[in-house]
């Protein structure tokens with residue numbers, strides 16, 4: 001992994017408040033990895049905005065010393081896009097859950113991957129709805145028993161990396177909360193990637209995860225690639241899910257699509273310097289004049 | 292005794308032109324050419340549109356009222372002086388309005404139609420058929436020249452007015468107010484606001500971003516607003532319904548966001564290209580639970596400019612969403628406006644409380660830290676935008692403490708709710724009371740809001756010309772409702788009638804709930820067609836006679 005460590009700061013201050021996650025929750029690993037990525041890249045905390053949805057994992061911005069937004073369920077992607085387009089100088093990161101990203105906000109996922117704003121999207125995928133009591137989600141395994149699926153989930157899990165790949169994402173990766181160092185590297189590369197970067201972060205839920213284990217993926221995950229592979233291999237890796245679960249950079253587009261931007265001066269700067277007396281606005285009135 | 296007779300227009304100085312045809316036959320272009328020609332000739336004009344929701348075929352017509360003396364005009368009146376029939380038979384639905392002084396510009400007429408028109412005494416001017424059937428534009432432009440020469444309209448040196456639509460005025464108001472971001476999912480009749488902005492010089496920098504749905508339109512705009520940009524989204528009722536959760540979030544996280552709802556008849560798909568004022572109570576009660584927001588409704592094209600610009604100031608001053616309600620009639624209506632009414636110099640930016648130092652004193656004795664949601668005297672804490680090293684904080688949809696962190700403690704919750712709600716009283720104190728048009732005291736007062744203001748003003752003018760005693764109160768600031776100002780204005784009211792483009796009298800409900808004023812007489816129209824001045828005088832006013840307004844004299 002190529003990460004510039006020259007400006008590296010190891011001094012990201014702690015967040016204001018301690019996490020309220022269950023002891024042993026995978027979200028601790030994601031938080032550690034994200035902190036480490038920010039430190040690795042030497043990003044000043046005031047230039048980072050972390051936007052989340054609603055769920056256990058989405059409480060994460062509360063625990064960081066950066067700008068943060070705990071938004072509404074499933075909507076952090078368009079919010080983050082608005083932030084990035086309005087002020088491109090900011091590093092904009094989304095952390096949300098599988099319920100947010102793959103379920104209620106799936107429409108935004110497809111469109112964001114396709115629109116390609118320069119944001120990094122970390123999905124804390126515990127394959128269930130944690131905060132609401134462990135109900136099954138679209139990524140739950142077949143047979144997963146929960147309050148809403150007492151007989152066990154009947155559908156095969158959706159494989160989100162295949163979806164964002166198909167939608168046009170140029171950077172698709174998978175990490176796991178139990179390996180924060182690997183995840184940190186993926187997040188840092190996602191931040192450096194110019195465009196939408198999707199990181200599916202497997203995140204064991206010790207309270208509701210069926211196996212009730214700290215490492216339910218043990219023996220299944222393997223680090224597949226750092227992205228230096230061809231398109232055909234990408235297609236295999238993004239769709240692989242089952243006996244073996246690939247980690248690493250599953251797809252890195254060698255010819256990335258154009259990054260979404262606004263038109264003209266970025267919106268925040270435009271408003272900050274706006275002067276209604278600017279003669280250009282009065283000149284526009286002439287467009288309504290009939291001669 | 293109330294007795295109104297629609298006046299007979301005696302001259303060709305105040306004329307009404309109607310262009311009828313099928314959709315796709317060039318009617319809008321024809322009427323626009325006439326409107327532009329008359330504007331260039333120094334006339335005042337007002338053009339209203341009636342169109343079905345289809346792209347070809349059907350029946351559509353545009354009505355243009357114009358005054359040579361550039362005098363007051365607020366709405367179309369009854370009657371047609373010149374009718375243009377772009378396709379065979381297109382004039383028939385309007386035939387009854389033709390008189391011995393009218394002219395019909397039409398293509399080939401059937402012998403029976405010709406005879407009927409002769410009996411009426413209507414002058415018939417032939418319209419040469421289009422060279423080819425698939426080129427309707429030719430006959431539309433010929434028709435326009437025929438009308439302009441009939442009216443003897445010649446360009447003057449410096450036409451005194453500008454010609455624009457309600458949607459264009461909203462867009463221009465937003466631009467002048469510093470709006471730089473518009474998230475959009477197209478919905479008639481709001482879309483052309485965003486299209487106008489998108490077509491401006493990118494150097495002016497309005498990013499119009501077409502997105503996946505109205506939820507994204509609202510949330511993306513909200514994200515932009517969080518960075519300090521002035522941001523807006525525009526939609527119609529069903530789109531506003533999808534934005535409801537985001538409005539609550541903007542209220543909770545205190546993010547300024549302007550939403551324009553160009554209402555149309557609903558619910559659901561309703562009648563997309565027609566008009567209604569059915570979203571008033573929805574816009575007011577859009578929140579789940581309780582949060583501050585503001586609702587404004589312009590009543591004419593110049594007010595579209597002024598109130599949209601004002602919406603951005605209110606959104607930032609009170610750090611909450613502002614909904615601007617227009618409707619299909621006002622959005623698409625085009626009229627002449629004096630340039631001073633749209634003067635950018637009338638727009639002053641008030642960005643509200645911004646900056647870190649003012650309240651950067653923590654409540655717990657620890658070193659001072661910026662409190663985005665601090666408990667200030669008036670409940671409004673200065674905003675800081677990402678990028679500001681001293682302003683780091685969390686914005687949250689959860690109940691939160693002054694730093695923005697989740698805080699479910701009972702004491703914090705109550706205080707935070709009060710802090711967010713208190714500002715509504717500040718907004719109410721500066722809200723504009725109902726605006727009177729017509730004499731200070733009158734036998735009957737029309738009560739209205741939004742686009743029906745125009746027909747009411749025209750009715751007041753018509754009544755005045757006949758020596759009838761009528762005035763009106765127009766409500767522009769609908770939420771928070773200006774109670775005191777309403778009581779002041781209503782004190783002089785003897786008899787009143789609500790004039791609204793909906794079926795339940797939503798302004799009446801608001802007056803009842805907010806001001807405890809009961810207005811028994813109502814004139815409601817909900818067939819998708821704009822209320823006319825004549826129906827106000829013939830039906831609304833008589834409904835008020837013999838009734839009394841209850842509670843207005845408090």
Ligand SMILES: Cc1ncc(C[n+]2csc(CCOP(=O)(O)OP(=O)(O)O)c2C)c(N)n1
Pocket residue numbers: 054055056057058073096097098099100101124126128129130131132137
């Ligand atoms: C509009 C809306 N619908 C439903 C909910 C309730 N809700 C809160 S979190 C959640 C699902 C959480 O699942 P996920 O996104 O996977 O996050 P996790 O808790 O597993 O980290 C739901 C359904 C909500 N907050 N808002």
Ligand code: SF4
Pocket residue numbers: 020021022024025026027056057126130131204205206207208
């Ligand atoms: S319920 Fe699961 S996901 Fe939520 S905090 Fe507990 S362990 Fe973590």
Ligand SMILES: [Mg+2]
Pocket residue numbers: 055097098099124125126127128129130137
């Ligand atoms: Mg989950």
